[in-house]
Amino acid sequence: MDWKKIRTTFDLEQLYPHHILEKFHDTSKGIWSNVPDENWYDWKWQLKNRVEDIETLKKIINMTKEEEVNFEKCSAKFKMSITPYYASLIDSTDSNCPVRMQSVPYSEEMNILDTDMEDPLAEERDMPVQGLTHRYPDRVLFYASNDCPTLCRHCTRKRKVANPSAESQKKQIEDALDYIRQTKTVRDVIVSGGDPLCLSNQKLDYILGEIRTIKHVEVLRLGTRNPCTLPMRMRDDELLSILEKHQPIHLNTHYNHPKECTREALLATTRLSMAGCTVGNQTVLLKGINDSPEIMTELCHKLLLMKVRPYYIFQCDLSEGIGHFRTKVSKGVEIIEKMRGWTSGLAIPHFVVDAPGGGGKIPLGPNYVVGHKDNKLTLRNYEHKEYDYYEPEED
Ligand code: SF4
Numbered sequence: 001m002d003w004k005k006i007r008t009t010f011d012l013e014q015l016y017p018h019h020i021l022e023k024f025h026d027t028s029k030g031i032w033s034n035v036p037d038e039n040w041y042d043w044k045w046q047l048k049n050r051v052e053d054i055e056t057l058k059k060i061i062n063m064t065k066e067e068e069v070n071f072e073k074c075s076a077k078f079k080m081s082i083t084p085y086y087a088s089l090i091d092s093t094d095s096n097c098p099v100r101m102q103s104v105p106y107s108e109e110m111n112i113l114d115t116d117m118e119d120p121l122a123e124e125r126d127m128p129v130q131g132l133t134h135r136y137p138d139r140v141l142f143y144a145s146n147d148c149p150t151l152c153r154h155c156t157r158k159r160k161v162a163n164p165s166a167e168s169q170k171k172q173i174e175d176a177l178d179y180i181r182q183t184k185t186v187r188d189v190i191v192s193g194g195d196p197l198c199l200s201n202q203k204l205d206y207i208l209g210e211i212r213t214i215k216h217v218e219v220l221r222l223g224t225r226n227p228c229t230l231p232m233r234m235r236d237d238e239l240l241s242i243l244e245k246h247q248p249i250h251l252n253t254h255y256n257h258p259k260e261c262t263r264e265a266l267l268a269t270t271r272l273s274m275a276g277c278t279v280g281n282q283t284v285l286l287k288g289i290n291d292s293p294e295i296m297t298e299l300c301h302k303l304l305l306m307k308v309r310p311y312y313i314f315q316c317d318l319s320e321g322i323g324h325f326r327t328k329v330s331k332g333v334e335i336i337e338k339m340r341g342w343t344s345g346l347a348i349p350h351f352v353v354d355a356p357g358g359g360g361k362i363p364l365g366p367n368y369v370v371g372h373k374d375n376k377l378t379l380r381n382y383e384h385k386e387y388d389y390y391e392p393e394e395d
Contacts, residue, residue, distance in 0.1 A: 003240055003274035009263045012270065020305055024263040030088035031059050040084070043226075043233040047149060047198070051082040061092050061100060067107075074105030078158050078321070081151045086229045089259060098257040098289045103150055108324035118159050120318040122358030129179045131172040135360060139188035139219075142176050144207055147198040149230035154284055154325045156317040156354075161194050177210050184216045192223035197230075201238045208246040220246065225254040227279070231268035240275045247276040252311060256283050256290050261302040269306040280311035283349065285332050286325045287316075293338035300339070300347040310349035315364075318356050329353060329364065337366040341382020 005011065012021060029040055032049075039045040051057055054071055057080070063071070071080075082103045090104075091097040119125075123133045123141070133141040143160070151162050180186050189211050196204060211217055226233040233239065243249055251272055255261060272279050281303050283290065290296055300310040313335065316326040332351040339348050352361040370386060371378030377389045 001274070003244075003271045004237060006267070006271060006274065007235065009267050012263070012267060015270065021263070021266075023302065023305060024261060024266045026263045027085070027088055030084070030090075032084050032088065035084075041232045041235055043230055043236060046083045046085055046230055046232060049084050050149070051084065051087050052080060057104065060087050061090060061104065062095075067095075070107035070110075071105050074107065074109045078105070078109065078153075078155075079151065079162055080105055081148075081162065083149045083230050085232065085264070086150045089262070096288060098259055101289055102152055102154065102256065102286070105153060106324070109153065109321040111323060112320050113323045115318055116320040116323060117318050117356065118320055120156065120356045121354050123157075126358055128183075129172075129175040132176040132179055134179075134183070134186075135358060138185055139190065140180060140183075140186050141190045141192055142180075142207075143193055144173065144191050144196040144204075145193035145198050148193065148195040149198065149226060149233075152225070154286055154316065154322050156319045156322075157194075158319060158321070173207065177207070180211065180217065181214055186217060188219035188221065189217055190221040190223055195224050195226060196222055197224045197226040197233050197239070201236070201242055204239070205242045205245075208242065208249075212246050220249050222249060222251045222277075223254075223282075224251065227253045227265060227268040227272065228255045228260050231262070231264045234268035234271045240271060243272070243277055244275045249277045250280065251277045252280045252282050253308065254282050254284070255299065255303060255308070256286060257295065258298045258302050261299070261306060266306050269308050273307045279306075279308045281308050281349070282312045282314060283310070284314045284316055284325075285327055285335075285351075287327045289325070291327045291331050291335075293335045296335050297339055297343055297347070300349065301343070304347055310347060312361075313349045313351045315351070315353040317354055333364055333366055337382075340366070 006015065029035060032040065051060065054068060086099065086103060089099045091100070126133050126135045128134050131143045146160055146162065148161055155161055180189060191207060208220065211220060269279050283299065285291060290299065303310050313332055315329055315332055316322060336348065336351050350363050351365060352363050355362050368379050369377060370380045375391045375393055377391060378386055379389055380386050
């Protein structure tokens, strides 16, 4: 079926059985109940009407006086910006609501630990030109935008995101494109930011089109949280046509909690896959939000129903002011241990630590090799039962 025929959440009934659809909750407009649908489902209206001040925020959530004072201090350091759609998912009375914790400033952000870093992944160090990180031999990270629909409190790139002085200027984009043209080893380009789907359709089309003319580039990836925090972006037919035009595109998005998997989000990821994109998900392991095997399993199961492949769980980076979100590394290993074998491999992401200082992603997981003698390998399965495997004597 053509994605142009799937325009609203009602149209999903043509694609999915009722028992699947009912796993995805419909959303209300919250305090925006008087806003007409033509505005609410318009991504530009959503961007223009982001929640950025405390007066609007207080209409959405209950805040104590202390929280109000802390809000002013934290938002001065890293501003708040929440799309009305994402704000409408917040439980107004629950200060531990996972959507609230990801989007509303908390006083803990002011605690900068000695081990925190402004740029923990050394992305600026590995920039041959401004706006492009080249670390691995065959792939580059292209920062096409500094804006995001909702500013995540756990963002690892707080130093750049929402910083107008670091805006991705035309020259920066041209320099990055030139670098890719001249560097023949680059086979894979990740267009990210910020969020590249915050760019105008025209600008995005230009960037993707230019990259597609470079013969040595094979893989084109997009990193975007729009499907989670502004899914109505995917109601834009012009955007979908652009993505269809520049295939193959692998799009990686960022859902952290099952509460974010709404009917509108399902529409967004369905349309993306119908337009030819593969869609993967990169979750950040966040204390108090998704640091349990049950929540992570529920999230990954929902993602599969949305045709989104769980790709990574990232250990929370050592960025400044996000220490309160960090868990022990062993928590991520425990989550994988409790998923492997108990659910299908398709639902299990890789757990990785992005090595501080720019060492790249290091995968971690439970140890399944419990003995090795001569050519006998003793392995244990998910139920801790042991099995011997006999390797060839020689390679
Ligand atoms: S969408 Fe990504 S880049 Fe943007 S604020 Fe959130 S974590 Fe940071």
